[in-house]
Amino acid sequence: MRAFxxxxxxxxxxxxTAGYPSPAILAxxxxxxxxxxxxxxxxxESAGGAGQDFWALIxxxxxxxxxxTAGCHTVKEAVxxxxxAREVFDxxxxxxxxxxxxxTLQPDVFALVEAARVLLEDGFQVFPYTTDxxxxxxxxxxxxxxxxxxxxxxxGSGLGLNNEYALRAMRSEFPEVPLVVDAGIGVPSHAARAMxxxxxxxxxxxxxxxxxxxxxxxxxxxxxxxxxxAAFQADPMEPRDMAEPxxxxxxxxxxx
Amino acid sequence: MRITLNGEPRDVTAARLTDLLDELGFGDARxxxxxxxxxxxxxxxxxxxxxxxxxLEIVAPMQGG
Numbered sequence: 632m633r634a635f636x637x638x639x640x641x642x643x644x645x646x647x648t649a650g651y652p653s654p655a656i657l658a659x660x661x662x663x664x665x666x667x668x669x670x671x672x673x674x675x676e677s678a679g680g681a682g683q684d685f686w687a688l689i690x691x692x693x694x695x696x697x698x699x700t701a702g703c704h705t706v707k708e709a710v711x712x713x714x715x716a717r718e719v720f721d722x723x724x725x726x727x728x729x730x731x732x733x734x735t736l737q738p739d740v741f742a743l744v745e746a747a748r749v750l751l752e753d754g755f756q757v758f759p760y761t762t763d764x765x766x767x768x769x770x771x772x773x774x775x776x777x778x779x780x781x782x783x784x785x786x787g788s789g790l791g792l793n794n795e796y797a798l799r800a801m802r803s804e805f806p807e808v809p810l811v812v813d814a815g816i817g818v819p820s821h822a823a824r825a826m827x828x829x830x831x832x833x834x835x836x837x838x839x840x841x842x843x844x845x846x847x848x849x850x851x852x853x854x855x856x857x858x859x860x861a862a863f864q865a866d867p868m869e870p871r872d873m874a875e876p877x878x879x880x881x882x883x884x885x886x887x
Numbered sequence: 888m889r890i891t892l893n894g895e896p897r898d899v900t901a902a903r904l905t906d907l908l909d910e911l912g913f914g915d916a917r918x919x920x921x922x923x924x925x926x927x928x929x930x931x932x933x934x935x936x937x938x939x940x941x942x943l944e945i946v947a948p949m950q951g952g
Contacts, residue, residue, distance in 0.1 A: 676918055683947065719948060
């Protein structure tokens with residue numbers, strides 16, 4: 632597995648912490664998932680607020696923390712949020728989201744590239760939430776990003792990999808770059824497919840936290856990611872349109 | 888003086904940001920701050936004086952995807 636800013640992950644599953652029925656179920660799901668990274672956020676806090684307990688909970692998970700800039704719509708907002716996250720979570724990692732469209736939560740890729748440049752110059756290690764556009768990917772890499780995280784489908788939609796062709800093209804175009812499908816994963820087969828395409832990890836949240844049994848779904852995702860990775864390494868056969876007998880024809884008895 | 892704390896009006900006494908955080912009950916809490924949309928690092932808080940009508944944002948770890 633490729634390293635993420637020189638950090639080797641213990642699993643190709645990156646799991647979000649939002650939307651679980653309770654903190655106990657969150658902890659159980661993470662344990663079942665064996666996730667290699669947890670994603671977190673920042674929100675306004677009142678004295679004695681829930682943030683302090685949550686901080687204790689995620690530290691107990693004992694895995695790398697990837698804070699996001701979710702909900703930010705401008706470069707300034709995202710950059711300021713990143714600075715706050717670096718201090719609170721004590722990590723240079725930042726999942727950079729600059730949202731451009733309210734309904735699809737599609738990233739504003741122009742602002743994303745600019746924000747990435749600013750943060751990289753300031754020593755951040757940027758994980759950009761981007762589209763599957765190759766040109767944008769090139770610009771993010773030119774800015775200094777060492778990871779790309781294209782969407783599979785809109786955040787929280789569970790639609791899977793909407794444009795597999797584009798994701799394959801990204802894998803082919805950037806063979807040395809760690810790539811993560813971030814957003815859109817709904818069921819384990821989506822996660823397995825992303826890994827079969829040669830992606831280095833998948834990042835998902837809602838598919839687990841909103842499942843009827845989050846811990847069971849977390850385990851299913853972990854198995855899917857592992858299966859997909861093993862399949863990619865095994866070099867899958869090429870599909871074909873017409874049948875090809877798997878049983879040898881030569882030597883068949885003449886009986887008609 | 889009256890400031891805006893996390894988007895809501897709030898009457899406070901202390902002006903130095905470190906003292907103000909104590910007054911608001913954040914003592915040793917793990918939070919990050921911004922004054923008038925500018926990030927203020929922990930190390931800089933003692934040197935920041937909050938004035939009437941300033942906007943103070945205090946954020947903490949929260950669930951996220």
